[in-house]
Structures are given as structure tokens and as C-alpha cells.
Amino acid sequence: MIRLRNLTKRYGDKVVVDRLSVDLSPGRVTGFLGPNGAGKSTTMRMVLGLDRPTAGEALVDGRPYAELRHPMRRVGALLDAKAVHPGRTARNHLTAMARSNGLPLRRVGEVLETVGLSGVADQRAGKFSLGMGQRLGIAGALLGDPEILMFDEPVNGLDPDGVRWIRGLMRSLAAEGRTVFVSSHLMSEMQETADHLVVIGKGRLIADAPVSEVIEASSLTAVRVRTPQPEELEQQLLVAGMRVERHGGDELIVTGGTLDRVGGVAHQAGVRLNELSPRAASLEQAYMELTASSVEFGAPSGAEQAAGTDDRERV
């Protein structure tokens, strides 16, 4: 378990991570999302003791990383896949890591197998493609067979096959009861891979919730209803505080209410329904709304203009 308590990092005047308090639980993949510069890498670096918090703390199994007796057996991380000596072979790189951390050398062969690099284990890492480099970085993270894994943008630059492989790997690590914490900018990928999300913007917590809740909270998540009595139902839904759009003769698109609530209102009003179905927003749409006011770099998006600034309160 990773526990962040009021974790704060300042560089000069700039607050990069701002009083972040989150628990990352075992047995699930937690996606770590936020616009460029939001503070994701800095947070991960503080968990690993690579950056010192200005205030607050990042605890691994109740202790700061620096106080762990066998850190690589507790936490494995991929932060920068390029942090490998280019002249070393994959096997030598992992062997050196295993030796310096007191890990059994048999793990080298095992993790090379897990990441699919056994066939190129004796080639120099400097000659590796981006995807092979990522796999080698992941092998390093797995070397100590740790309960906690952190991956900073692990699918960066991977082909679809590699992306699918990483998804399967993370799911299986979580299914084994491990804590998996992964940052990514690929929302469709996170929607497939993560169980839970931590979203930050400008260093602050915006959301800490299951993926399904983040999506449900989007204003674009709606309920589609078809009824032969659209006027009557619209009236009752408006009275119940929901928003209704009429589409065609018998179709209503309802926002601001769950499937159950819409069904309940129809039932109470004695309105017959021919269809009652969810229209889920994508995680990307939900994310764009949530972070609209936290994007530091880049042009404002359509979602930002549409979403206003209060949406982050909803999750």
C-alpha cells in the first residue's frame, strides 16, 4: 500500500505537488492522470525517495522509501526507460541490478522471460527499439518480485501489440494482489486497464474514484429513453431536476439522473417506456471536463469552454 499524506513539493515559488492525500490499494490498477506538468512524475519520484517532499509524506507500507530494508522487493518502478547503460546487454543490466540489491540471480532469466526479451537478452540495450527498452525497464521493475509497482507512462511509443501486452501484464499483476500505479495520457487505454483513477491538475487532487464513477459523473453520461408519452415524461423529469433533450418523436436524452431515477420517475408518472438505456461518456470526455481548468500548457479545448470551472467538484 502507498499512502500519500499532504504530499507537497515546491520548486522555488512554484507548487508542483500540492497537499496530495491518497491511498493506493493493493489488488487493483490505479491510473494516475493529469495534464502535462500536473506533477505526476514528481509524485512518483517522491514515493521512490528520488525527490524530497517540501511537506507531507509518501509512505510505502507505512514507511518512507529510504527506510525500507529491501526496497526493490517492496516497490518496483519504471520511471525512465532510457536510464540504461547503452553498452550493456539486457542480461548484464539486470544482473548488475540484482547483484547490487541482493536479489537472486535466477530472477534475471525469469523477468526476461516475462517481458519477452529472452531472445535478445545478450544484445546491447543501446541497440534496442523504444518498445524493447520499455520492456527492459519493466523487467527491472519486476526483478525484486515486489508487491507494489509504479509505471510512468509505460505505453509511450509502444505499438498496439506492446500496448495490449502491457495492459495484460498490469491486469495480471493486480489480480495477484499487487498495487499497480500507472500514469498515462492514453485515456482509451486507461479506460480498459485501470480499476481506479487518481486525477491531479496543477499538483492538486481532482478525483480519487473508480473509473466507472468518474465516467458517470461526466455531464455527457446520459440516459436514453423512448416513450409514446414524451411530453408527459419530459415534464416529470424536469420537475425531478433532470435535464432533458428531445430527439425525434419519441426519444429523450436525460442528463443529471441515473438509469434507476429516470425509470422511477416514469413508473411513478405511469408513463410507458419502450427503451431505457445508458449512454456512457468516454473516459476521455470525462477527463477533459475534469481537468479543463487545470490545463497549464496548450490551447483551450472545446470541452474546457463547455465545462466551465466547477466540474471538478462532482467526483
Ligand SMILES: Nc1ncnc2c1ncn2[C@@H]1O[C@H](COP(=O)(O)OP(=O)(O)OP(=O)(O)O)[C@@H](O)[C@H]1O
Ligand atoms: N527539478 C525540477 N526543478 C524545477 N521544476 C521542476 C523540476 N522537476 C519538475 N519540475 C516542474 O514540476 C512540474 C511538474 O512536472 P512533472 O514532470 O511532475 O509533471 P507530469 O505530470 O509528470 O507531466 P508530464 O505529463 O508532462 O510528464 C512541471 O512544471 C515541471 O517543470
